[in-house]
Amino acid sequence: MSKTYQETLRVRFRDTDSQGHMFFANYLVFADEVAGHYMLELGFDWSDPQNLPCYVFTANANCDYLHECHSGDEVRVEVAYERIGNTSATLGFSMTRVSDNAALARGSFAQVFVDMETRKPCPVPETVRAMLSGVSIENT
Known part of the structure; x- marks a missing residue:
């Protein structure tokens, strides 16, 4: 299994x-929240735009719903980068219920790296690429 980042949310x-x-x-809100924490863990504080090499826009969000969950359930959310392209990357996520390990959802966010002045796609900065390369999520 490849390296992932995970958190449990109620x-x-x-x-x-x-x-x-x-x-x-x-489900997308939970995945996005954990993805943001993952980026902080990697050393990127996307909430401070003046210190970023570029913007990162989510261009597409995809979610397959596998099973329902209810108030009070603890949900394990795992995220990892599945693909890093020239100007974009795909962050995959999966969710399982902690109590019985039931698969709840899986999906992805397509992110585009964007020049801060022109607002057009730009190459993934090498510093970002170096930190994300080789990280993927296991699809079950």
Whole structure:
């Protein structure tokens, strides 16, 4: 298995819909939150744009819902880079319920690296590429 970053989050009542399970968009919110922590762990603070080599825009979000979860469930979210291209990268994620290891969701974010002045795609900075290269997520 390749290196991944993971955190466990608890589904709050406000994360659920009127049917009592987690609202579909919140799967992406959970994945994005853990992805942000992963980037901080790697040394990139994307919240301080003036100290960045470029912007990173999410151009596409994809999620396959496999099973529902409910308020109070603990959800393990794993993220890792699956692909690093010339001007973009794909960050994959998977989610499982801690209590029974049920697969809940899996998906990806397509990220585009963008020049801060022109707002056009630019090459992935070498410092970023070096930190992310060789990291992938196991697809189950």
